[in-house]
Amino acid sequence: MMEGNLPEDLANLSELDEKSLLEVLTGRFTQNLIYTYIGDILVAINPFKYLSIYEKAVSEGYKCHEKKSLPPHIFAVADRAYQSMLGRLATGPKNQCIVISGESGAGKTESTKLLLRHIMELCKANSQLEQQILQAFGNAQTVMNDNSSRFGKYIQLRFQNSSVKGAKINEYLLEKSRVVHQDEGEQNFHIFYFMLAGISAEDKEIYGLLDPTRYRYLNGRFGQDDIVQTWRVKYAEVCNAMDMVGFEEQGQFGVQEEDLLKSLTCTTSMTRGEAIQRLHNQQQAEDARDSIAKVAYGRVFGWIVSKINELLAPKVDCDVELNEIGILDIFGFENFAVNRFEQLCINLANEQLQFFFNHHIFLMEQKEYKEEGITWDTITYKDNKPILDLFLTKPIGILSLLDEQSAFPQATDRDFVDKLNSKFKTAPNFEVVRNHTPLFTIVHYAGKVQYNASGFLEKNRDTIPANIRELFINSVTPLLSVLFAATISRTGTLMPRRAKLQVADDNFNSTRKQSVGAQFKHSLAVLMEKMFAAGPHFVRCIKPNRSKQPDQLDSKLVMDQLRYNGLMETIRIRRDGFSWRPTFREFAERYNILLLKPDLPMDKSSCMSILNSTELSGWKCGSSRLFFKYWHQEELARLLETLGRAALVIQKNYRARICRRRYLALLAEIRRQRQAQREREEREEEERRRQQLEEERKRRLELEQENLRPASPPVPLPRKKKPEPRPRSVLSVIPKASHLAPVPRPRSKLFEPIDEERIKEKHLKKTNTIRWFKETQVRKLTRDGEFPSWFHGMITRRGADRCRHYMVEMQSNGKYVILGEDRAHSSLTDLVQYHTQVGIKPFMELLTVPCGQMCDQEPDYEELRAFTSSSSSSSSSSLPAVEHPAEDRDMDTGSHKVHLQMQRLFLPPGGNSNTDSHKPPVLKRISDRRRRVEAQMEHKEDDPTAENRPFPRLYPSIRLAMREIQQIQQVQTHTHTHTHTQDIHNIYRPG
Numbered sequence: 007m008m009e010g011n012l013p014e015d016l017a018n019l020s021e022l023d024e025k026s027l028l029e030v031l032t033g034r035f036t037q038n039l040i041y042t043y044i045g046d047i048l049v050a051i052n053p054f055k056y057l058s059i060y061e062k063a064v065s066e067g068y069k070c071h072e073k074k075s076l077p078p079h080i081f082a083v084a085d086r087a088y089q090s091m092l093g094r095l096a097t098g099p100k101n102q103c104i105v106i107s108g109e110s111g112a113g114k115t116e117s118t119k120l121l122l123r124h125i126m127e128l129c130k131a132n133s134q135l136e137q138q139i140l141q142a143f144g145n146a147q148t149v150m151n152d153n154s155s156r157f158g159k160y161i162q163l164r165f166q167n168s169s170v171k172g173a174k175i176n177e178y179l180l181e182k183s184r185v186v187h188q189d190e191g192e193q194n195f196h197i198f199y200f201m202l203a204g205i206s207a208e209d210k211e212i213y214g215l216l217d218p219t220r221y222r223y224l225n226g227r228f229g230q231d232d233i234v235q236t237w238r239v240k241y242a243e244v245c246n247a248m249d250m251v252g253f254e255e256q257g258q259f260g261v262q263e264e265d266l267l268k269s270l271t272c273t274t275s276m277t278r279g280e281a282i283q284r285l286h287n288q289q290q291a292e293d294a295r296d297s298i299a300k301v302a303y304g305r306v307f308g309w310i311v312s313k314i315n316e317l318l319a320p321k322v323d324c325d326v327e328l329n330e331i332g333i334l335d336i337f338g339f340e341n342f343a344v345n346r347f348e349q350l351c352i353n354l355a356n357e358q359l360q361f362f363f364n365h366h367i368f369l370m371e372q373k374e375y376k377e378e379g380i381t382w383d384t385i386t387y388k389d390n391k392p393i394l395d396l397f398l399t400k401p402i403g404i405l406s407l408l409d410e411q412s413a414f415p416q417a418t419d420r421d422f423v424d425k426l427n428s429k430f431k432t433a434p435n436f437e438v439v440r441n442h443t444p445l446f447t448i449v450h451y452a453g454k455v456q457y458n459a460s461g462f463l464e465k466n467r468d469t470i471p472a473n474i475r476e477l478f479i480n481s482v483t484p485l486l487s488v489l490f491a492a493t494i495s496r497t498g499t500l501m502p503r504r505a506k507l508q509v510a511d512d513n514f515n516s517t518r519k520q521s522v523g524a525q526f527k528h529s530l531a532v533l534m535e536k537m538f539a540a541g542p543h544f545v546r547c548i549k550p551n552r553s554k555q556p557d558q559l560d561s562k563l564v565m566d567q568l569r570y571n572g573l574m575e576t577i578r579i580r581r582d583g584f585s586w587r588p589t590f591r592e593f594a595e596r597y598n599i600l601l602l603k604p605d606l607p608m609d610k611s612s613c614m615s616i617l618n619s620t621e622l623s624g625w626k627c628g629s630s631r632l633f634f635k636y637w638h639q640e641e642l643a644r645l646l647e648t649l650g651r652a653a654l655v656i657q658k659n660y661r662a663r664i665c666r667r668r669y670l671a672l673l674a675e676i677r678r679q680r681q682a683q684r685e686r687e688e689r690e691e692e693e694r695r696r697q698q699l700e701e702e703r704k705r706r707l708e709l710e711q712e713n714l715r716p717a718s719p720p721v722p723l724p725r726k727k728k729p730e731p732r733p734r735s736v737l738s739v740i741p742k743a744s745h746l747a748p749v750p751r752p753r754s755k756l757f758e759p760i761d762e763e764r765i766k767e768k769h770l771k772k773t774n775t776i777r778w779f780k781e782t783q784v785r786k787l788t789r790d791g792e793f794p795s796w797f798h799g800m801i802t803r804r805g806a807d808r809c810r811h812y813m814v815e816m817q818s819n820g821k822y823v824i825l826g827e828d829r830a831h832s833s834l835t836d837l838v839q840y841h842t843q844v845g846i847k848p849f850m851e852l853l854t855v856p857c858g859q860m861c862d863q864e865p866d867y868e869e870l871r872a873f874t875s876s877s878s879s880s881s882s883s884s885l886p887a888v889e890h891p892a893e894d895r896d897m898d899t900g901s902h903k904v905h906l907q908m909q910r911l912f913l914p915p916g917g918n919s920n921t922d923s924h925k926p927p928v929l930k931r932i933s934d935r936r937r938r939v940e941a942q943m944e945h946k947e948d949d950p951t952a953e954n955r956p957f958p959r960l961y962p963s964i965r966l967a968m969r970e971i972q973q974i975q976q977v978q979t980h981t982h983t984h985t986h987t988q989d990i991h992n993i994y995r996p997g
């Protein structure tokens with residue numbers, strides 16, 4: 007397909023030079039065609055505006071599509087990765103990875119989201135919530151991008167057959183220093199702004215939050231009203247996402263204020279068994295403060311990722327092999343006015359990715375041409391291996407020298423730069439900078455970057471003073487205690503473990519602790535290992551202008567990116583080269599079916615026979631493998647598909663034939679049995695008639711003899727019983743032939759003997775359900791002693807006219823959610839209020855009140871009637887009028903007691919206010935809050951008109967009860983087919 011003379015695939019360019027390449031891309035961009043192929047590689051130019059190319063209908067179109075039939079699209083990449091993972095393209099099932107690269111703001115994260123969305127739609131799952139949480143905590147505004155990812159991530163989607171079973175997120179190198187310092191034009195992580203804009207006044211007071219402009223870590227700045235309003239909405243969305251994912255509220259620091267102050271202002275060291283305290287100067291105290299902030303934030307982020315991973319872990323047997331699609335969205339190449347340790351690591355990651363790309367596209371391919379004797383004009387490309395070596399070689403790579411210097415407590419950043427200068431002054435990719443600040447320059451594949459080494463050693467060591475760590479391990483806030491006790495793996499992953507009060511025995515601050523540089527190096531090595539083992543797909547993102555404006559393309563900026571990405575060379579190799587190179591065996595195994603010969607040998611001659619049977623041209627044959635253009639894969643896949651469809655038709659007809667044969671045999675048997683039955687009946691009938699005649703004859707004989715006797719009064723004969731009518735069942739008339747197996751008779755449930763046990767069990771379950779409902783739910787639902795009108799309760803509505811019922815689930819964190827919806831609510835009333843305005847998926851109906859449906863049947867759970875004592879006769883109530891069982895009349899006082907007992911039972915342990923006076927001051931604040939909530943609850947209990955009654959945290963027993971109710975429901979649906987669904991607190995009528 008062509009748009010004018012703008013090819014969709016740059017590998018089809020008739021003239022290949024930089025000018026025509028730029029012309030095509032610019033031309034397409036001005037027509038809002040942001041995607042272009044280079045063979046199987048996708049080039050994506052950031053439009054910086056909304057384009058209507060991501061709608062559901064578009065995504066539907068790309069499902070299992072043929073590449074040439076639709077324009078280039080990010081969905082096409084997702085689809086190709088998915089089909090390849092399932093083994094529907096060139097190879098059998100295999101892990102895949104999608105590598106998205108480009109500079110900061112080029113559109114990598116947006117592309118990742120679109121890829122995930124399409125893959126999730128292919129297998130009907132959802133993943134947006136986790137992304138929302140990670141973005142709030144890991145993204146920030148930078149000069150290059152308003153929503154820049156300040157961490158790298160590799161998302162592994164795990165599949166079994168064709169459906170996603172779970173996922174794992176690996177995070178790389180969160181830019182923690184942003185918590186305490188941001189350069190001009192930049193901001194802290196989004197979550198701080200969202201929270202300060204959206205938090206309620208009450209929570210603000212509880213957490214002791216100040217006016218946003220008073221925070222040093224926000225540079226004393228906040229936003230204008232309109233942006234604050236956006237943040238407020240975002241905060242609600244993030245809170246909702248966290249509720250949905252299952253996060254629970256956590257406390258504050260939970261440490262004694264005096265201890266915290268002490269650890270910030272002085273250090274304690276032991277000299278000959280004596281503790282010596284040394285006061286910090288101002289700088290040292292500020293550093294200690296900042297290091298707490300950075301470590302706490304970094305560890306909370308690591309914990310969020312590990313929590314999300316727990317929730318996303320595949321729910322399958324560990325032995326089952328899963329296939330995987332990995333999506334790599336790692337921070338883009340960065341070159342700021344001042345480039346620090348973070349930029350060094352980010353740019354190293356980009357070098358590694360560029361190497362991976364080069365290796366796949368140029369190195370391996372051209373090496374194989376040579377080995378296999380294919381005639382080929384070598385394409386030269388910018389090999390960045392020397393730059394990688396400059397960073398990673400041991401013992402004299404930049405990272406090793408940094409580690410060496412970090413190990414000396416007295417070494418300075420200047421010493422480190424001096425060391426680099428002396429070791430690399432002649433290296434081609436290193437430039438010495440003469441300056442009083444410790445600077446050095448590296449010539450990256452994407453351009454020269456000057457680094458300022460100030461702070462390198464400290465950031466690489468990344469240690470927290472032992473006294474501070476100990477203080478937080480002893481925090482009464484369990485999360486902080488666990489996080490500060492956690493260790494960090496070799497690849498930098500947080501490994502939470504039980505808090506230990508002693509820190510002396512672990513290696514947190516010892517010399518054995520891995521430096522940040524070493525962790526990053528390991529994590530990159532692990533990542534590369536995974537990626538090299540998978541089938542790669544590449545998305546090259548291009549940033550059209552620096553001012554983030556739509557419809558503007560800065561030719562120089564774009565050309566620079568095309569150059570350093572090596573796109574000219576990529577086009578050449580995709581145009582002239584052979585990107586798919588299976589061995590003879592691989593090819594014959596997969597495509598021998600095309601010859602319809604099962605026992606074909608897996609060798610070159612078979613491959614030739616297969617290929618000659620097709621109309622494929624342009625491929626080459628080496629000494630051990632075949633060489634194909636990227637489009638050959640699709641053509642072969644199409645041939646396989648045609649065969650597959652034919653096989654389906656054959657199978658369909660064959661199965662139909664077998665079934666028909668079986669059917670005819672059965673029919674003949676039934677006919678034979680019926681005939682036999684008829685014959686037997688006729689025989690029986692004849693026998694009966696014969697007997698009747700015989701009896702008649704006997705009677706007549708007796709009469710005649712009687713008439714011959716002298717006259718006497720007649721004796722009446724006993725009346726003969728009429729023969730019983732025989733049941734006219736088809737089965738009952740079939741004779742039981744001794745040579746035939748008896749035909750089993752289907753047993754109707756209605757005629758089954760009544761199973762006493764089952765009835766008892768059902769009754770018990772029902773009683774338990776009602777008891778649970780009485781004890782836990784009723785108080786939350788009733789207002790002024792009545793159920794709200796949206797509540798149908800557990801009353802069955804038989805024969806009602808169209809009333810959809812939604813199941814409400816209570817999550818482990820006490821929030822309510824309509825199953826299938828992605829928003830959690832703190833109370834049922836909130837839930838109803840929300841869905842009165844926002845539609846329920848998938849029908850997009852709104853809840854309305856009241857339901858107003860009439861029901862002329864008896865309710866199943868009439869015990870509940872007792873709770874609406876005052877309103878049972880009211881016609882507006884959703885519950886029909888029935889008698890109140892006597893046992894429930896005193897419910898008000900009874901349930902009050904139950905409620906108090908429940909409260910005692912369900913409150914987390916340690917809520918006893920008597921112990922408050924012994925607790926440290928910060929702990930007291932938390933207890934204060936708890937007491938306040940309790941007091942509110944008590945107060946509301948006394949007040950019969952109180953709405954939205956807060957209810958103590960409920961434990962899994964509720965889930966169990968809910969499940970039981972569902973089971974009862976299922977049993978009832980089986981036995982009463984006309985019965986509507988019955989749910990607890992979950993029956994509404996949408997308008």
Ligand SMILES: Nc1ncnc2c1ncn2[C@@H]1O[C@H](COP(=O)(O)OP(=O)(O)OP(=O)(O)O)[C@@H](O)[C@H]1O
Nearest residue numbers: 055110111112113114115116151153154155337338
């Ligand atoms: N396909 C797209 N359609 C519309 N806007 C887009 C698209 N891709 C990117 N953008 C816009 O560009 C901005 C930057 O994109 P994105 O955050 O994905 O860049 P990035 O390459 O991930 O940057 P970083 O490396 O800094 O994280 C987005 O916030 C969005 O406004």
